[in-house]
Amino acid sequence: MPDELKVVGHSVPRVDGPAKVTGRAPYALDLTVPGMVHGIAVRSERAHARIVSIDVEAAEAAPEVLAVVTAASVAPLDVRFGHVARDHPALACDRVMYHGEPVALVVARTPRAAARAARLVRVHYDELDAVIDAETALQDDAPLLHPDRVAPLGDAGLDAGAADLTGNLCAESTVGWGDVDTAMAAADLVVEGEYRYPMLYGYAMEPYNAIASFEEGTLVVHSTAQHPYMVREDLARMFGLPLARVRVVVPYVGGGYGTKSYTKVEPLAALGAWVTGHPVRVALSVEEAMLTTRSDGAHIRARSGFAADGTLLAREFDVVMDSGAYTDNSPVVCAKLANRCFGPYRVPAVRVRVRSVFTNTVPASSLRGFGAPQGALAGELQMDEAAQRLSIDPVDLRLRNVVAPGEEILPRKRGIDADLAEDLRMLTGSLGWGGPSAPGTGIGFGLTASDAGAHPTSVAMVRLHADGSASAAVGATELGQGSRTVLSQIVAECLGLPFDRVAILAADTGATPYERTTGASRTTTLVGRSLQAACADVRRRVREVAAEVAGVDASAVVDLPAGVSVGGERWDYAEVLSRWFGAGGELVGVGEVRRAGEFQAMPPFWEVGASGVVVDVDAETGVVSVLQLTTVGDVGIAINPVLVHGQDLGAATMGLGAALSEALVYDGEALANPNVVDYRVPRSSDVPDRLELLLVERRDGIGPFGAKGSGEGALNPIGSAVAAAVGRAIGVFPHELPLTPERVWRLAQERVGDVRT
Amino acid sequence: MLILSDFRLHRPASLADALLLRAELGDEGAVYAGGTELLLALKMGVLEYEHLIDIKRCPELRGVQQVDGTVRIGAATTHRDLETSPLLARLLPALAELERHVANIRVRAAGTIGGNLAFAEPHADPPAMLTALDARVELAGPAGVRELPVEDFVLGAYETALGDDELVTAVVVPVPPAGVRATYRKLATLERPTVGVAVMGEVAGDTFATAPAVVVGAVDERPLRVDATPLAGASVRDRDALEAVVEAARDLVDPVDDLSGSADYKRHLTGVVTRRALEHIVDPGSPS
Amino acid sequence: MSDTTTTAVTGRINGREQTLQIDNADLLLDVLRDLGLRGAKPSCEMEVCGACTVQLDGLPVSACTTLAAEIDGRDVETIEHLDADGTLHPVQEAFLRHSALQCGFCTPGMVMTAKALLEQDPDPSREDVVHWLEGSICRCTGYATIIDAVLDAAEVMRRAR
Ligand code: FES
Numbered sequence A: 001m002p003d004e005l006k007v008v009g010h011s012v013p014r015v016d017g018p019a020k021v022t023g024r025a026p027y028a029l030d031l032t033v034p035g036m037v038h039g040i041a042v043r044s045e046r047a048h049a050r051i052v053s054i055d056v057e058a059a060e061a062a063p064e065v066l067a068v069v070t071a072a073s074v075a076p077l078d079v080r081f082g083h084v085a086r087d088h089p090a091l092a093c094d095r096v097m098y099h100g101e102p103v104a105l106v107v108a109r110t111p112r113a114a115a116r117a118a119r120l121v122r123v124h125y126d127e128l129d130a131v132i133d134a135e136t137a138l139q140d141d142a143p144l145l146h147p148d149r150v151a152p153l154g155d156a157g158l159d160a161g162a163a164d165l166t167g168n169l170c171a172e173s174t175v176g177w178g179d180v181d182t183a184m185a186a187a188d189l190v191v192e193g194e195y196r197y198p199m200l201y202g203y204a205m206e207p208y209n210a211i212a213s214f215e216e217g218t219l220v221v222h223s224t225a226q227h228p229y230m231v232r233e234d235l236a237r238m239f240g241l242p243l244a245r246v247r248v249v250v251p252y253v254g255g256g257y258g259t260k261s262y263t264k265v266e267p268l269a270a271l272g273a274w275v276t277g278h279p280v281r282v283a284l285s286v287e288e289a290m291l292t293t294r295s296d297g298a299h300i301r302a303r304s305g306f307a308a309d310g311t312l313l314a315r316e317f318d319v320v321m322d323s324g325a326y327t328d329n330s331p332v333v334c335a336k337l338a339n340r341c342f343g344p345y346r347v348p349a350v351r352v353r354v355r356s357v358f359t360n361t362v363p364a365s366s367l368r369g370f371g372a373p374q375g376a377l378a379g380e381l382q383m384d385e386a387a388q389r390l391s392i393d394p395v396d397l398r399l400r401n402v403v404a405p406g407e408e409i410l411p412r413k414r415g416i417d418a419d420l421a422e423d424l425r426m427l428t429g430s431l432g433w434g435g436p437s438a439p440g441t442g443i444g445f446g447l448t449a450s451d452a453g454a455h456p457t458s459v460a461m462v463r464l465h466a467d468g469s470a471s472a473a474v475g476a477t478e479l480g481q482g483s484r485t486v487l488s489q490i491v492a493e494c495l496g497l498p499f500d501r502v503a504i505l506a507a508d509t510g511a512t513p514y515e516r517t518t519g520a521s522r523t524t525t526l527v528g529r530s531l532q533a534a535c536a537d538v539r540r541r542v543r544e545v546a547a548e549v550a551g552v553d554a555s556a557v558v559d560l561p562a563g564v565s566v567g568g569e570r571w572d573y574a575e576v577l578s579r580w581f582g583a584g585g586e587l588v589g590v591g592e593v594r595r596a597g598e599f600q601a602m603p604p605f606w607e608v609g610a611s612g613v614v615v616d617v618d619a620e621t622g623v624v625s626v627l628q629l630t631t632v633g634d635v636g637i638a639i640n641p642v643l644v645h646g647q648d649l650g651a652a653t654m655g656l657g658a659a660l661s662e663a664l665v666y667d668g669e670a671l672a673n674p675n676v677v678d679y680r681v682p683r684s685s686d687v688p689d690r691l692e693l694l695l696v697e698r699r700d701g702i703g704p705f706g707a708k709g710s711g712e713g714a715l716n717p718i719g720s721a722v723a724a725a726v727g728r729a730i731g732v733f734p735h736e737l738p739l740t741p742e743r744v745w746r747l748a749q750e751r752v753g754d755v756r757t
Numbered sequence B: 001m002l003i004l005s006d007f008r009l010h011r012p013a014s015l016a017d018a019l020l021l022r023a024e025l026g027d028e029g030a031v032y033a034g035g036t037e038l039l040l041a042l043k044m045g046v047l048e049y050e051h052l053i054d055i056k057r058c059p060e061l062r063g064v065q066q067v068d069g070t071v072r073i074g075a076a077t078t079h080r081d082l083e084t085s086p087l088l089a090r091l092l093p094a095l096a097e098l099e100r101h102v103a104n105i106r107v108r109a110a111g112t113i114g115g116n117l118a119f120a121e122p123h124a125d126p127p128a129m130l131t132a133l134d135a136r137v138e139l140a141g142p143a144g145v146r147e148l149p150v151e152d153f154v155l156g157a158y159e160t161a162l163g164d165d166e167l168v169t170a171v172v173v174p175v176p177p178a179g180v181r182a183t184y185r186k187l188a189t190l191e192r193p194t195v196g197v198a199v200m201g202e203v204a205g206d207t208f209a210t211a212p213a214v215v216v217g218a219v220d221e222r223p224l225r226v227d228a229t230p231l232a233g234a235s236v237r238d239r240d241a242l243e244a245v246v247e248a249a250r251d252l253v254d255p256v257d258d259l260s261g262s263a264d265y266k267r268h269l270t271g272v273v274t275r276r277a278l279e280h281i282v283d284p285g286s287p288s
Numbered sequence C: 001m002s003d004t005t006t007t008a009v010t011g012r013i014n015g016r017e018q019t020l021q022i023d024n025a026d027l028l029l030d031v032l033r034d035l036g037l038r039g040a041k042p043s044c045e046m047e048v049c050g051a052c053t054v055q056l057d058g059l060p061v062s063a064c065t066t067l068a069a070e071i072d073g074r075d076v077e078t079i080e081h082l083d084a085d086g087t088l089h090p091v092q093e094a095f096l097r098h099s100a101l102q103c104g105f106c107t108p109g110m111v112m113t114a115k116a117l118l119e120q121d122p123d124p125s126r127e128d129v130v131h132w133l134e135g136s137i138c139r140c141t142g143y144a145t146i147i148d149a150v151l152d153a154a155e156v157m158r159r160a161r
């Protein structure tokens, strides 16, 4: 680490550590508001039906019940929300669109009274044909789920695809260049196959919850929201309030991983408060959380054409995403999947079509990786299959095609800000690729590149206090990724303060400045940059007032760590403030990042992934054990190396879950496994014995001190890497995740000794 | 949200009081022995009772004792107590080892052996092992005390021979004679065992003196005994004899498709786990 | 014999004897949280995740699936008690040293589970730790730092003895 950095680049302890190990860190679920009452949703028992009537009398008469809220009972409020298209009702209006959808909200003085009364609500349905499977939903005779399409809001910051949408298409994204058909015809080898990536539940351990109240005309919401400013917009629209009169506060959040992006239960709590006049908490169970948001499953048909020497000539992807009942964030995932599926390679001809499809299932939205893991399953596995069929080492095959630093992956986008060839060499070296391997074991690895950072809008504020300490107000939420720690490090570094003289305020749309989202690895990078700008601004103010107090030209005042030099004399911050204000006071600096200048080119940065595994397969039972995991964190600079390791291992472990055991399963029209007993996430015994979490710091990112993102990259190639490793162990490449013991056993049975296509 | 309905809670301090309550409440009362199964079922609304009889405070129902060539385990003894019982480790090491791998530590700390048997959840570990060990369930009721072999006690999924006015008071496990070993091997694709196979047999070198007891658990609604006569007097390395028993196990089970696997797969696994259990009892170093 | 759906219980919560009139249908987790002890968290509510772990007579239990009335005559310890004297427990210190947490939602349960292990077995192997933590889910960290922290705490505690 270059020694000019005092705080950045060091693994300072997490600022939230002591509060969290003592159990005192407040989560939304731990807050109480005086007079708070409780709302419980009555959920649909049909996948698709017209609501004939809702019989609420018995529930309303039950003890301690204050109200039963339905969409009809709050008219004329329009209860629909959505940041891409406003088509998702907080409470079903005239139709239910999936099994488990909220139909009514029972508000009572205790959660138990609400839950008991909820059982008394009778909903009469007129059943409609439902469609659970996305391929079926695309057929002409499929029931039409959104006959009255809601026009998209047209938020310019969203990469939401376009095209004329008909039938059950929720979104469609296409990417393409070159003459794919000619290139394929000329190819020496065309690898072709179908791949399936499951729909997943992120299982952030704190289920969605919110408390809402109306206080002096302002709607105040405490919630688990990852993107409080996006939630604010939805609530402002729903209740006809100006943005200034909606305050969304986010304390610590028990896990996000994208699952808490955008609006979830906040409207339910707010509607309850609007009707009853009391603060209302809505706290979901895990089962209800599983009925709230999942990730898009994907069925991918892919073809890749190669020359005999392994040069990629063309790639074609046709993807159907199962996006569930409402639009939510699926169009964005759809666009990202289209951008990410063909990989960080130089491909002369590309044709990608991704269709996001409505079905009568739990609505899909964001989850860590955002289309990249789905795409990589096909894209990377085809690299492995091609290597095998061309008898080329799969590392060499990738090296032949991988983009060089600065080279474009997507036309007119920012060139790649990473050295993937070098990352791949490190990765495969660590995995022992090319060395001897024990029977029944296999090595798999992959590369991905994600256009990350989302839309670069970020505003930050730094306040320099009278004692020379500083606090920063940013709208980024602390989901466990360590943002408060990392952002504190950045402020401390910029102002020359010791780390413990800096504090970061929790996200509060009423107090912290605008932050578009907390996701896509944008906090360290983009929020970090706006904070750097805010620090520079406050430093400028310090110089200005010091010069004025000293009666010298501003140019005679020079920055020092934690202070300035005024004509050779050191004044620390406290001294400057005390001379300027006489008593108390503070100086405020503001910084912005917006899509202009160096942030004009999209994406703001690339989040690359280079991960791999060594697995052991018990072919007789199909049980896969991961013996080694290696991740290469190509992060530009690790502002806090220990935290980056934590992100990489955590993300990769989540990837292992999707690779080996996680999948939401529909049995008929309802979820068959809406609980974490039957939806199996990785456990302590699933941690590989050998872990290599490598860091590459080339300072080649746009973030502070050259930082890029972390926290998704390590996950994105894992699914394909595990599939490749298992394929090498059993002699046939799997095309579908998760690789449950039964699936692996069946594949091993089918083994033909060659690559299945 | 998972909530319990209201109920009355009875906490008898003696077995006699507990039996009086059982007789009085009949099927309106549920026996609460550890709650790890019962409370889940109540929370999910699968079961509902007006009365719960907490038997954990009856001293007669706790503890592990050696009684005349048997180990007597009080019904309210927890899995954790069994996992750590020196007596069990000495006399029934395979059962102690099984107990160490029941569910997770919190379930082991609360759940009891009697509760486990009486709830008769098919996807459980102890019933198959207890069957293989020829264990008996001791039941007390108004008519006195009776004993039933475990395999006659468990009748099906969530179904036992326990009368509405009876309590499971103990599980009595004969201590196997010298030279007789036992083992339990399982495979879990989800939270609970998908297949568990218990074996007890007299082994000398790699040869079974007589046909071992082989019991398949967790696949069917109740543990099933596999006919292992082909292995009587045979070596475990006698492939034909071994495969005959494996085949018998596969043929015996009648699995259903569910989230933990298809019927085909479970049948196949039954064979694999049976073979591995038989190999393991002869050679404890063999792969599980 | 009880005539009502409540039960009077007297138990020790974090070292202090308390007499409470408990609703029979109350779960231990709800009662503790209502008492302001909110370190233990609800998550799966089905005994598989461990977020709600507290110690009952020294052993870890799922407070989400334990009747509150169980505390009668027994000793309940929650995460809030660990630093009651102003110093962190060695397990907590080790979690900080190893950065064995991210969102922290699982952390109180993990710490209580680990503490119970070290009380039962002061010298666990790595395999013992993994086995003991098998029923405690962490969705953020990938577990390795947690396992390291528990082993480290064990060593620190052994040396202090
Ligand atoms: S909430 Fe109790 S074990 Fe998960």
Ligand code: FES
Binding pocket: A205, A254, A255, A480, C101, C102, C103, C104, C105, C106, C107, C137, C138, C139, C140, C141
């Ligand atoms: S730190 Fe988030 S679940 Fe463990």
